[in-house]
Amino acid sequence: MVGFVAGLLDATVRAATVLMLAGLGEVISERAGVLNLGVEGMMLVGALSGFITTVVTGSYWLGFGVGILLGMALALIHAFLCISLKSNQVISGVMLTLLGTGITTFLGQQWVSESIEGFPQIAVPVLVDLPVLGDALFRSTATDYLAIALVPVVWYFLFRTNLGLETISVGEDPEMADTMGVDVFKMRYLAVIVGGGFAGAAGAHLSLAFSQLWVPGMTAGRGWIAVALVIFAQWRPERILVGAYLFGLLDALQLRSQSLELTLGAGAPLASLLNPVLEFVFHPTIMATYPYLATIAVLAYAVIRTRSDQLAVPSALLEAYVRSAVVPVMDYGNPHETVHRVLRSQ
Amino acid sequence: MNVELDIGAREDVPTWLVYGTPVFTVLAALAVSSVALVALDVSPVAAYSVMFVETLTSEFGLTETTVKAIPLVLTGLAVYLPLRAGLWNIGAEGQLILGGLAGTWIGLNVSAPGYALLVAMFLGAGVAGAFWAAVPAWLRAKYDINEIITTLLLTFVALNLKNYLIRGPMQGGAGTFPQTEQFSGAATIPSLFGNVHAGLLVALLMVAVAYVLVTQTRLGFEVTFVGSNPEAATQAGISRYKVYILVFVIGGLFAGFAGIGEIAGVQGRFRADFEPGYGFTAIVIALLGRNGALKVLLAGFFFALLIVGGSSMEVALGVPAALTEVIQALVILFLITAEFFKRYSVSLRVDRDPGTSPATRTGSDA
Numbered sequence: 001m002v003g004f005v006a007g008l009l010d011a012t013v014r015a016a017t018v019l020m021l022a023g024l025g026e027v028i029s030e031r032a033g034v035l036n037l038g039v040e041g042m043m044l045v046g047a048l049s050g051f052i053t054t055v056v057t058g059s060y061w062l063g064f065g066v067g068i069l070l071g072m073a074l075a076l077i078h079a080f081l082c083i084s085l086k087s088n089q090v091i092s093g094v095m096l097t098l099l100g101t102g103i104t105t106f107l108g109q110q111w112v113s114e115s116i117e118g119f120p121q122i123a124v125p126v127l128v129d130l131p132v133l134g135d136a137l138f139r140s141t142a143t144d145y146l147a148i149a150l151v152p153v154v155w156y157f158l159f160r161t162n163l164g165l166e167t168i169s170v171g172e173d174p175e176m177a178d179t180m181g182v183d184v185f186k187m188r189y190l191a192v193i194v195g196g197g198f199a200g201a202a203g204a205h206l207s208l209a210f211s212q213l214w215v216p217g218m219t220a221g222r223g224w225i226a227v228a229l230v231i232f233a234q235w236r237p238e239r240i241l242v243g244a245y246l247f248g249l250l251d252a253l254q255l256r257s258q259s260l261e262l263t264l265g266a267g268a269p270l271a272s273l274l275n276p277v278l279e280f281v282f283h284p285t286i287m288a289t290y291p292y293l294a295t296i297a298v299l300a301y302a303v304i305r306t307r308s309d310q311l312a313v314p315s316a317l318l319e320a321y322v323r324s325a326v327v328p329v330m331d332y333g334n335p336h337e338t339v340h341r342v343l344r345s346q
Numbered sequence: 347m348n349v350e351l352d353i354g355a356r357e358d359v360p361t362w363l364v365y366g367t368p369v370f371t372v373l374a375a376l377a378v379s380s381v382a383l384v385a386l387d388v389s390p391v392a393a394y395s396v397m398f399v400e401t402l403t404s405e406f407g408l409t410e411t412t413v414k415a416i417p418l419v420l421t422g423l424a425v426y427l428p429l430r431a432g433l434w435n436i437g438a439e440g441q442l443i444l445g446g447l448a449g450t451w452i453g454l455n456v457s458a459p460g461y462a463l464l465v466a467m468f469l470g471a472g473v474a475g476a477f478w479a480a481v482p483a484w485l486r487a488k489y490d491i492n493e494i495i496t497t498l499l500l501t502f503v504a505l506n507l508k509n510y511l512i513r514g515p516m517q518g519g520a521g522t523f524p525q526t527e528q529f530s531g532a533a534t535i536p537s538l539f540g541n542v543h544a545g546l547l548v549a550l551l552m553v554a555v556a557y558v559l560v561t562q563t564r565l566g567f568e569v570t571f572v573g574s575n576p577e578a579a580t581q582a583g584i585s586r587y588k589v590y591i592l593v594f595v596i597g598g599l600f601a602g603f604a605g606i607g608e609i610a611g612v613q614g615r616f617r618a619d620f621e622p623g624y625g626f627t628a629i630v631i632a633l634l635g636r637n638g639a640l641k642v643l644l645a646g647f648f649f650a651l652l653i654v655g656g657s658s659m660e661v662a663l664g665v666p667a668a669l670t671e672v673i674q675a676l677v678i679l680f681l682i683t684a685e686f687f688k689r690y691s692v693s694l695r696v697d698r699d700p701g702t703s704p705a706t707r708t709g710s711d712a
Contacts, residue, residue, distance in 0.1 A: 037498075081682055081683070085685075086689075087682040087683075087686065088682065090434055091629070092678075092682060094436065094626070094629055095679055095682070096675070098626070099672060099675035099676070099679070101668075101671060102668045102669070102670075102672035102673075102675055106382055109666050224498065228495075231495065283510060283514070285509045285510040285513070288506045289502070289503040292499040292500070292503050293503060295495075296485075296496055296499055296500070299491055299492075300489065303489045
């Protein structure tokens with residue numbers, strides 16, 4: 001049993017990293033008011049470009065960097081379409097996923113059989129010997145550690161720095177932010193591009209550390225789960241950490257639930273009645289639907305239980321900002337203070 | 347030198363831009379995709395001639411295109427109708443799968459005389475698709491929960507449900523392949539001509555239904571009203587709740603038809619790997635044809651041509667058929683770019699010598 005739990009935890013931690021990286025990027029982008037449904041495409045582009053770079057140069061860090069850069073490049077298209085051309089964010093995102101999937105399948109065919117030496121596992125001395133948890137948490141690749149380290153970084157950035165608060169302000173009330181002197185267009189561009197970099201990193205982690213190979217469509221819907229995760233986490237980075245492990249656990253359980261005896265013994269009361277239900281509920285394929293259903297449930301719960309304006313969804317999400325002809329620029333002195341004013345005015 | 351971009355909202359859109367946009371976007375997408383072809387050392391001329399000329403001039407190509415167009419047109423309508431009301435149905439794929447599953451179950455387990463079985467299969471498929479679409483529609487209409495997210499998430503639920511059912515309770519036939527039993531003759535859609543099955547009639551009929559619904563009925567008027575100005579529509583006494591639910595239910599019905607048409611007309615059985623992606627292409631189709639049901643029909647046939655041409659290109663030249671996905675993406679890309687130029691007029695103003703007045707500048711130029 002201990003072996004099973006340790007293995008399960010290990011798989012959970014591995015599965016969570018991809019979601020964490022992509023989810024954190026999506027939080028930044030959505031906090032600035034831009035939904036990015038192109039995560040899946042950006043991840044695939046990051047995965048393939050990182051993989052090719054690693055095959056050619058032999059350096060997985062360089063591959064990781066290239067993956068991030070190309071994720072950013074794809075996000076730049078999204079930013080241009082949604083922010084400058086004020087296009088529909090959904091359409092632009094779906095388009096980028098199509099583009100990323102299509103182009104990586106098209107160009108990636110010849111790289112399928114290549115093999116690389118990807119990120120090695122690094123064990124943290126002493127801690128790795130902890131029972132059960134040790135192997136899962138402290139024998140991981142550098143990118144796994146990086147993802148966890150980025151959670152507090154993104155949290156600090158969003159809620160404790162000027163730039164972060166300005167990001168949030170353009171996602172909540174762009175007109176007000178503009179009036180206060182925040183460059184709405186610049187902030188949104190930055191947030192979308194940084195978010196794309198995270199998606200590219202998630203993809204590169206997938207091909208360079210997680211599976212250490214390239215297969216077309218290898219993200220297998222993880223980009224969409226990351227989008228769902230952000231809603232699940234109510235747009236808060238620290239909850240991304242929790243949500244990523246939860247969704248990762250479901251992912252890990254899915255692959256291992258066959259080895260678990262989850263049904264009642266034949267003699268137990270109600271066994272004949274409950275066992276088919278239990279079998280259905282714990283069926284791996286049915287369990288694969290839980291992250292999606294949980295996200296819908298969280299969304300519905302949050303909206304139904306509280307008034308919808310209290311939901312953490314950035315108020316200006318999905319809305320392009322059109323600067324009106326006359327925007328009075330007021331001087332409130334300290335810009336840090338003005339951003340706080342914007343936030344308090346909500 | 348001082349370059350300035352003047353961007354102003356257009357009062358009205360010039361006619362050439364309205365009719366030229368779809369053509370230009372497709373041509374631009376093909377032109378840019380040729381870069382990807384060159385990257386693989388394939389001549390774009392050869393590739394596109396296989397893709398379009400050979401497909402359109404061979405009987406095989408024409409019938410295949412027609413067969414592919416059936417589900418594409420139907421799912422296109424499933425996205426088009428909610429779009430008229432200002433809603434996005436990103437989940438037509440899931441509604442198609444659910445419809446296919448329900449129709450398949452009826453086809454395998456119900457016996458009815460003559461064409462009654464096929465009618466029952468289509469009805470069951472339509473109802474299942476409509477149900478799958480009704481959930482996000484209700485969440486949107488009642489609680490204002492974003493339908494884009496819910497339709498998308500439910501698609502993944504539908505795909506997993508399909509894997510569960512086809513690999514589990516619904517599995518059948520010889521061997522242990524993840525598929526259902528083969529349909530009997532009575533549950534197979536008869537052929538119209540060649541390989542084209544009678545689902546074509548259903549698709550054409552639904553285009554007509556959607557056309558009449560949108561242009562000739564009170565409901566259609568309400569849908570368009572809600573889509574163009576929800577606030578004003580509410581003020582005018584139109585129930586947004588009713589409109590939102592109805593467009594999604596009818597859209598889901600269309601997608602369900604698409605699912606069973608493809609299964610009972612082409613596949614002959616439900617295989618677990620049935621994930622055609624028509625519901626995602628449908629978004630592009632509805633976007634291209636959003637001005638009317640007949641344009642959805644045209645766009646559906648065009649993308650069918652693209653998909654069929656893409657796979658012949660793969661066979662003939664060894665170029666991955668994924669190119670069609672790239673082309674689809676680029677069509678959207680250029681379409682939404684063109685959308686910007688429809689809404690805003692952009693003019694470039696160049697002041698060669700800032701600081702001097704226009705009068706002196708013309709003087710110095712002369």
